Amino acid sequence: MTQAVRHDAMRARNLALVLGEVSARGSVTRAALAEITGLAKTTVSKLVGDLIEAGLVVETGVVRAGERGRPGMEVRVSGERIAAIGLEINVDYLAAHVVDLARSVRLRRTQPVDNRMAQPGDVIANLQDLALSAVDEAVDIGLRVVGGVLAVPGTVDLATGTVRRAPNLGWRDVTPLPLPRLPFPVRVDNEANLAALGELWFGAGHRDFLHVSGEIGVGAGLIVGGEPFRGFHGFAGELGHVVVSPGGPPCRCGGQGCLERYAGQDALLAAAAGIEAGAGIAGLLARLDAGDQDALAACERAGWALGVALSSAVNLVDPGTIVLGGIYAPLFPWIGGVVTETLAARLGEMREVVPSVEVSRLGAEAATLGAAGQVIQRIIADPAGLLNA
């Protein structure tokens, strides 16, 4: 290793160290950073200066007295320059959310579109248009989007970017998924895992939970000690195909009586009956608000099925908390109670305390937020690349 290479590696490590502490602490003075990191004050000042220049860090304007009486201005992560984009392909919509480095959502763009049985190339072309216009709008408000992650409702091989199975899209072994051409790198990941990460970074602050994403399909993401549990092939969390009733209606996955057939969006709307095509969950919510008996019965049945599947999940993976997201967030007033009762009835003898069932604050946005959040995590963990660019 030459001396220059060694110096660059050390600088990269120290930039990550300083930015990580700023991010973890919210706001902090240079003097405090020197004390925390053990780096010399002049080194910290140089690193902070570089981070400010690159737009990753900004002075807060708050001056604090130092330990030895020398006042210093606090710095924090800047939300004013660098941003990430979270993209989502779902069965009945596309979405693009721009999130700044300080983790504020700055732009939300969604487009209703029926992607059932659509060709991957056509869907990606639509998504690329949506993403490009969001990136342009971001420029207009002073943001530079530096990376993106794309959420898809299917099993994803992360190493190759292949979508193995997305039964509700009709996709199978798309090797690799073509990605939108954007002026920065984009990766693909599973929607339910990203939604769980969205809940971790933007949600209620739990670090051990099972996040349930109710959509046309039903997925789940397990977070253990702040880290996602993905399984041996990366295909864990397919809650939608947990068996509710082994002789029940056939499912696109090849099984029968899967949770998705009782509590997925299509099943729920079909059970509620008479909701005009395209009205979707909004139509169901209107009927529920009006006290419609079919709609209430459909939610009761979906909540019961979700409780049965979750009792199997709790027995198997023992999560700290259960967070219901996606369509289950707006439907929570009608399904939360029956889910909790079903869990209590099936688990109460085995456990002193049944995991609490909570509603996600993020709802359908969790996956795109988790997607953008992954980009932000990577920048915080290794900012050097952005400074040299």
Place this chain on the structure above:
Amino acid sequence: MTQAVRHDAMRARNLALVLGEVSARGSVTRAALAEITGLAKTTVSKLVGDLIEAGLVVETGVVRAGERGRPGMEVRVSGERIAAIGLEINVDYLAAHVVDLARSVRLRRTQPVDNRMAQPGDVIANLQDLALSAVDEAVDIGLRVVGGVLAVPGTVDLATGTVRRAPNLGWRDVTPLPLPRLPFPVRVDNEANLAALGELWFGAGHRDFLHVSGEIGVGAGLIVGGEPFRGFHGFAGELGHVVVSPGGPPCRCGGQGCLERYAGQDALLAAAAGIEAGAGIAGLLARLDAGDQDALAACERAGWALGVALSSAVNLVDPGTIVLGGIYAPLFPWIGGVVTETLAARLGEMREVVPSVEVSRLGAEAATLGAAGQVIQRIIADPAGLLNA
């Protein structure tokens, strides 16, 4: 820290380093150990000498030429002095296995006894007698048992040694479980987790798998990258209470239609009908060998239910391999096929490859081997205590 304390801490660390390398490599010369660990040759010779004197390591008799032409004798972990005991309380038997430090099983003692609804104190008194006689027999063959772990078929709070729920024993919040009085420390842990560790350390060599322990109850242990996955409260792996059919027969856990009611030992024997009390699995195996139709149908039904529950487990946790142990090991010829077929039918559309279903080589011994194995792992990781004793 005084200099003496610092020296002791460094010696303890180096003893662990040397013993760990000897254990991982099977057999190795002192010169090679010096090269691997970076310790001075004289330091390694002193440490190896101390490990030999304490009976943890022994010379193999094989002399290898050193790199610089100086021959050296190889050493390996000794199975001749130090041992651990694995203990098990199950619903219809007690067991005690003595395993030496080189991981050979030296003594197997089991005692059939009906522990249903027995008081914990009475069961522990019986187990203590069994354990003490095993420890005495171990002394007769030159072994010194230095620690034990006790496997129980229920949820265990490891921090307090409390058995939370053991529904098939009728135990609930035994706080803490009284432990057998033996001349060394004993801890308690969950049977299914220990059985999975037994498979990891004494089985077919997988490092990512779900091990299923079929007994009166059905438990599972998930091993991820060689480490057990225990869940937030330590209660993961309750496969026996995964829902097979939500309106099925009531279960001791409070639920209905749990796997245990279809594929647990009691359910299996009841379904086979006409097996005399006490004949247990041996009686069923005799009937299966004779081609008895009721017995074959009972296994078919149990295997189907196991396949349904495992399809939910695969969807949720995505294990690398499934290993069937406990009573499912001797029953494998009659249930393995239907389990595999049920999994393939329910998972085949979602996955390119369905996890393979294998038979455990250890069968009902997995839990006691895992229990003894835990003691051995701890000795290898920190041998200093034994040298000072």
